[in-house]
Amino acid sequence: MKLNRTLALAASIALAGALGTVSAAHAADKKTIAYLAPSLDISYWQWVGYGVKQKAHELNMDYVEFTSDNSPAKQMDNARTAVTKGVSAIVIGPVSSTSTPPLLAYLKSQNIPIAFAGIGPQPGQTDYTSSVTANNYETGKAEGSFVCKLAKDRGGNQVGMLSLPQDRENAQKYLKGAQESFKADGCDLVQMLETRGLTVNEAVTQANDMLTAHPDIKAIYGMYDEAGTGAAKALETRGLKGKIGIAVADGSPTTIALLKANAIQGIFFQEAVGQGIDGTQQVFNALTGAPVTKDLALVMPLVTADKVDSPEAKKVIARVFPPSY
Template sequence: MTLNKRQFITLAGAIGLMAAGAVSPVRAAEKQIVYLSAGLEAPFWRYVSEGVADAAKEHGYSFVALDSRNNAQSQLQNAQDAIVKGASGIVLSPTDSSTAPAVLDLASKANIPVSFAGIGTVSGDYVTFVTSNDEDGAYAVGKELAKAFADKGWTHAKVGLVMISQARQNGVKRTNGFVKAMTEAGHSIVARNEMQLYTADETFRYVQDMLTANPELRGIFVQTDTPTLGATRAVDAMRRAGDTLVAAFDGVPEFITLIKDGSIVASGMQQPYLMGKTAAETVIKKLEGGTPDKQVVLPILTATKDNIDALLPQIKQSVFAGEVK
């Protein structure tokens, strides 16, 4: 092939840029926020993702969500991919707190700021941790369950726990808060299971086993949203409705009806949409030369049959990311 003078100059310039390690003009100009999610199958993380996406859009950034599927190795690969593809900033909801430092180390070496949404880290440098007061929220749910026991005249009730990973700081706090409320009211925890799959079917099996082994079980606390649906289904299947009460944490749209009809006594609802939006805004503030707060603690909405209607306008946006009309 014969090149004319203009083509030769253009090609030579391109070769020179590649030799100097220059990135493409499109990538250099693009501002991008990447959300590394523990598992987007869970509605909670999907709502967080919506918040991150909206904050990115409002500030002129593009947005990508990468799903780690509750696997630490996938999370690390996602972090590497985000860095290679030119992420400006990262919002991280890690698979658990112990896996976060590896991601922080990669991001630090690439000079990419990271903020956390929902789950924190055991070590490492980051911009902001946006969290909820999990311990107080679980304590408030426990108090509502204890009140429901008292209304039925139940004392010294036996209670079961279906827990999120206790390797997560928020999991430990939810357990501690709820156990404190039960202990203060004179009730006892007699059964515990820790989720592996975070599905309704998994919790259905856990609760069936709890009810079979503990026929006098009066209450069950499930520490996250969709698995609670498995708990209510198991209570119905075992014909224990009215004899075994269910309390929950977080929320999915089905909770609105279940709280209204008493199938769920109370749920401590975090505000995942607001959490994701706030975390993304702290990363963007850092990128634009600001100094965000190191920690932001969002309030938990304790929803019960008595207040669900009043809370609904707030819940529809800050909890369910506008999915419920």
């Protein structure tokens, strides 16, 4: 009996050891994804991160995040730190497209898959897994036509633009599309001001400066969400709500409320959460040998006040910002 108990104990210890080895191996196999945001002070980049984290959980991946504070140097440091910590893949909203070549060269040397979200790499770069952005050129054209119509409906053809920084490839594509539409539709872009901080207060100041310099502007093209909010605030203060049209890209609870109040006439929704989800799926595919789509350009549908509560719009909005908003 004593011998049997000893054998049983030995077998139990061996089994526990084997299970522990399997468990440790399983833990070692678990992949980690890092999200590198240009700034987590901006809601848009928080929402992309939400999408990355949501999809990572679904795929049984660990999630870590870093903010680059709009600094290319810190962005590079974050990438090195993530690799040192043993991450398996990276999803990034870069500080700028021009900041990406050294980052891509480093991650290639480390064999780390990388997906861009929202902002793509510098044109000509190819050493990335996937770039999940909006179809910025086509959206630029569509928003340009919409803004021109807003101006003409209000008795003029002069328009202004509150732009993203033009060192970003998405901003360049927006502008190119918009300029083509303005030319085709007979509107004049009389002034474009680039943001530095993507804040509402900055957009209010820029909209006021633009309207002071060009009082005949009849519509404003907002290239990012805070631009629409800032322009709407400026018009409200000047008693011009509805008299000057506004369209904006991105979308948020704030601009949806302004749309319903007719302070903004149209939103071209950009799927921030969806970009995080899709970018994560693409790098996971790269890690597991599944097919990868190198360039995903997501449609940005126009929603006006009369359509914002439709089932179709609600489906789109679910991929724009988290449900808690």
